[in-house]
Amino acid sequence: MSKRRIYWTLQIIGWSVLIMFEYVPYVLEYGFDWDNFYNALINIVLGIILTHTYRLVIRKWNWSSLPLPSLGFRVVVSALVLGLIMALINQPLDRHTLEQNLLDQPLVFWGYVLSWWKSLLAWMLSYTVYHYLEQTRLADYEKIMLTMSMREAEAKVLRSQLNPHFTFNALNSIRALVYEDPAKAQIGITQLSNILRNSLLADRRKTVDLQEELRTVEDYLELEKVRYEDRLQYKILADPHTVYWQVPPMMLQTLVENGIKHGVAKEMGGGFVELSSEIVDDVLLIIIRNSGRLTSTESTSSESGGVGLKNTAERLSVLYGKGASFRIFQEDEKTVRSEVRVPTMSENPVISAKEIRSF
Template sequence: MSKQKIYWFCQLFGWSLLILVEYIAYLLEDGFDPDTLYLAVANIFLGITLTHLYRLMIQRWNWVRLPFFRLAPRVLLSVFVLALIMTMVNLPMDRLIVPQHLMDEPWPLFGYIMTWGKTMLAWVLSYTAYHYVEENRNAEIEKILLKTSIRETEAKVLRSQLNPHFVFNALNSIRALVFENPAKAQQSITQLSNLLRNSLLADRRKTVELREEIKTVEDYLALEKVRYEDRLTSHIELDGRTLFWQVPPMMLQTLVENAIKHGVSTAIRGGFIEVRSNLVADKLHIIIRNTGVLGDKSASGGFGLANTAQRLELLYGPDARFQIFQEEESAENGPIVCAEITIPAQSESIFRRKEVAVRTSE
């Protein structure tokens, strides 16, 4: 049933019940009188009409949007006016129909206003309080929707980051390969095309499968390998159970790019990048290790790190974690920086069904 139908049902039922109770009291005391019945019916329609006019008035002037200290005086004044109108109609009629009931009343006008005032106050408070609460709830919903929209816009901006300097360097590297190794140049163009396509699609998708994101990382590393040659080594090791987990698009690529820019490229002999994934306590853990020294974040990819932390919070809430720290220096690999990402399970059953489907097809 719609709100409009519920409103009219409550109006008819409520006023009919109220007037009927009073009419029965008159009937039991004085017996049946057609004039009393007509007045009772008139009071039903008058009460419905007056309260409906009040409803139209508060809707037209948006009283429910007013703060309480401005709404309360208007409500009390409306109750007094409605009670006064009901009194002006009923008091003269009762003097004609049942004058015996007014003989012992010293202040009948005051008594009628108080009686009808209680009735109108109950109706007005019920209706106004309901819509006041509903309006505040709708306002809160609008705030939540607006906040969600803002967060979604921020997430779209953060998803579509691809360093233009990398594109410039990649094109220069490919240009050098055109005459030296045309086949390698063609492969590099394809890899760069894949990267650009994924970057353009990133603002349309909140998450992608880990295996798809890793392909982007592999394309990126292959292009950087052309530039750094033997100064860059990489190793990717993934747990098969994690391949279908959803991760933010271009997130790992951003971290790998940051690792090369502020780690491998600054090392005299170059360095390595290692990417691993596994499941721990039903959470996806991704670890990126690379040669480098973790210094001031503002000078060491601070935007990329803040980008990652913010995107994880926007998508997964406080259960997602991102941390980066300096490992103990080893004689074999030198100083190592480690970045860890933790993503909680979102739809684990979906990942398992996809994994089963792939294994079946194989």
């Protein structure tokens, strides 16, 4: 049942029960009277009309966004005004009787107003509290959606920063092959096109299968081997249970590139890069080991760290929240170790796109 239908059902049932609660004892004591019966029906309709008018006012002027003291004052005054209207309409319409009620028996009349005021106040408080809670929930929903939109925008910016960085390095790797070994150059061009295609798709996808990311890393390493030849040795060991795990696109390629640039490239005799993946406590653990030593150039304030290492940590935070982590440290004197932990899903709440409608 829709909220609108629930609202009108509660309106009709609520006012019918309230009026009948007073009308039935009257009939049992004084007997049935058509005039009183019609008056009861009129009061039901009148109560629905007045409270529905209050609903329109509170929604049009957005009273629920007011501070609680101001909102409470408006509710009390509105109930008093509507109670007075109900009392006046229920009084005889000729001036003489009305003057008698107002002048000769003011306490009886205002007691009658107070009786209506209490009933109307109960209805208004119920609806106002509900509407206030709905508005609060809607505001929280909008904040969440805004946060998610900002995170998505951040992720796109971070991904776009990666594209030119690896492209230039890959072009430098393939350039020497054009004249020396055209067959290898063709293979290199194919590998580069694969990397570029995945880079372009990275701007459209939040995550990709790990196996797809590993293929990109392998293409990149093969291109780098053209430049470093035997000075670069690499090994990729992936647990078969991890190949369909979702990871941020181009993330591992960036870490491997960082390891080669700041590790292998600086070693006189070359070095190695090892990449492995496994599942530990329902979390994907990716380990990248490479020759080299950590220096200040790999801090998050450097050019490399700003685009590579820092982006890795930020992308993981944007996509997975606190469930993911990244760290890089010196494993031993000659080996740098990077660890990426990726949970099965994002910690960001999934919100329905349907509009939240209040009564």
